Amino acid sequence: MGVAKKIRVGMVGYRFMGKAHSHAYRDLPFYFDTEVEPVLQAVAGRNEVEVKVAADKMGWASYETDWKRLIERKDIDLIDIVTPNNTHAEIAIAAAEAGKHVICEKPLAMNLEQAQRMLHAVRKNNVVHMICHNYRFAPAVQFAKKLIQEGRLGKIYHIRATYLQDWIMDPNFPLVWRLRKEVTGSGTHGDIAAHILDLARFLVGEFDEVVGMMETFIKERPIGEMTGGLNAKLEAGSKGKVDVDDTSAFLARFKSGALGVFEATRFAGGNRNGNRFEINGEKGSIRWDLENMNNLQVYLADDEPGLQGFRTINCTEEHHPFAGAYWPAGHIIGYEHTFINLMKELMNGISRGYSPNPNFEDGVRNQAVLEAVEKSVETRSWVKLEQMSL
Numbered sequence: 031m032g033v034a035k036k037i038r039v040g041m042v043g044y045r046f047m048g049k050a051h052s053h054a055y056r057d058l059p060f061y062f063d064t065e066v067e068p069v070l071q072a073v074a075g076r077n078e079v080e081v082k083v084a085a086d087k088m089g090w091a092s093y094e095t096d097w098k099r100l101i102e103r104k105d106i107d108l109i110d111i112v113t114p115n116n117t118h119a120e121i122a123i124a125a126a127e128a129g130k131h132v133i134c135e136k137p138l139a140m141n142l143e144q145a146q147r148m149l150h151a152v153r154k155n156n157v158v159h160m161i162c163h164n165y166r167f168a169p170a171v172q173f174a175k176k177l178i179q180e181g182r183l184g185k186i187y188h189i190r191a192t193y194l195q196d197w198i199m200d201p202n203f204p205l206v207w208r209l210r211k212e213v214t215g216s217g218t219h220g221d222i223a224a225h226i227l228d229l230a231r232f233l234v235g236e237f238d239e240v241v242g243m244m245e246t247f248i249k250e251r252p253i254g255e256m257t258g259g260l261n262a263k264l265e266a267g268s269k270g271k272v273d274v275d276d277t278s279a280f281l282a283r284f285k286s287g288a289l290g291v292f293e294a295t296r297f298a299g300g301n302r303n304g305n306r307f308e309i310n311g312e313k314g315s316i317r318w319d320l321e322n323m324n325n326l327q328v329y330l331a332d333d334e335p336g337l338q339g340f341r342t343i344n345c346t347e348e349h350h351p352f353a354g355a356y357w358p359a360g361h362i363i364g365y366e367h368t369f370i371n372l373m374k375e376l377m378n379g380i381s382r383g384y385s386p387n388p389n390f391e392d393g394v395r396n397q398a399v400l401e402a403v404e405k406s407v408e409t410r411s412w413v414k415l416e417q418m419s420l
């Protein structure tokens with residue numbers, strides 16, 4: 031293998047996802063031989079003291095206090111957006127206009143119209159684009175996809191997917207940006223229903239129609255802000271109104287005829303990050319649980335009678351997508367590796383000139399389903415997904 035060309039990354043934001051992405055860029059060349067390799071060139075954030083500390087700690091060569099300056103820089107090839115949702119569109123469109131490749135955290139935008147403008151900008155400027163739905167890149171999820179594609183489960187009848195968290199159950203947990211509509215667009219819905227919706231699109235296919243319900247259990251909270259990870263601090267003594275959903279649940283019909291049941295909530299006490307799905311087909315079923323992410327439970331209907339049941343496949347062998355790059359079989363990997371695998375695809379895309387899935391087109395389709403569920407909640411009725419030729 032020759033010397034890999036360097037892709038100089040400029041990342042906007044540096045907290046929870048900034049840490050996950052920075053780590054992925056740093057570790058990627060350690061595990062994978064890609065034709066191009068990321069370089070942590072510069073990170074941007076408004077608070078100079080904090081961004082400098084973040085740059086030093088995470089290994090970025092330089093920092094900026096204005097993301098626009100980052101985009102102007104000639105020594106940046108890829109813009110990585112890990113900021114709150116209300117900034118995604120402006121940054122992504124400016125980056126594309128400047129001819130930079132773009133990767134953006136989910137949900138792509140505040141609404142479908144913004145997401146479509148983002149897709150238009152990256153296409154018009156012919157830059158590579160991706161959205162960071164990292165859970166697709168767990169080897170067990172990739173293996174699930176392979177089994178479905180090979181027809182091992184036959185026709186798919188059901189998907190039931192849940193994303194259960196509990197980090198805001200305390201009524202005194204502050205009103206952080208993730209709970210303010212003008213910054214986040216929606217609450218649990220865009221934050222984590224978006225992930226299970228992406229997994230469903232990846233594994234089962236496109237949505238046809240949806241009907242949902244949402245609720246905000248705690249309607250007022252003390253003002254505060256995120257400090258990193260899912261931690262927060264209180265600011266002033268005053269309170270503010272929570273104007274996003276705490277929970278979002280919906281039913282779906284897929285174009286293939288499959289049925290889906292989805293539940294995303296931050297009020298499922300004891301569930302820290304319970305991203306789980308089960309898929310049932312005519313010839314078998316699979317189950318996955320992020321908190322046990324190396325394993326895929328597989329049931330095949332043609333197993334010998336008496337030995338039938340779910341078996342546990344530990345997806346750490348070289349037969350399992352991405353797994354061979356890491357450790358010998360049985361030596362498990364974790365959350366951060368999903369980001370490394372995703373970045374590997376991004377580097378391949380940049381080197382070969384295509385936008386790997388999930389890309390901004392997936393982001394637009396995801397946003398369309400999110401919006402259809404919101405509309406269904408408003409109108410208390412089923413909503414059909416419009417035909418989109420993207």
Ligand code: SOE
Pocket residue numbers: 046195221222225260303
């Ligand atoms: C908080 O709900 C959060 O950090 C999400 O924003 C991420 O997308 C999810 O992967 C984990 O939970």
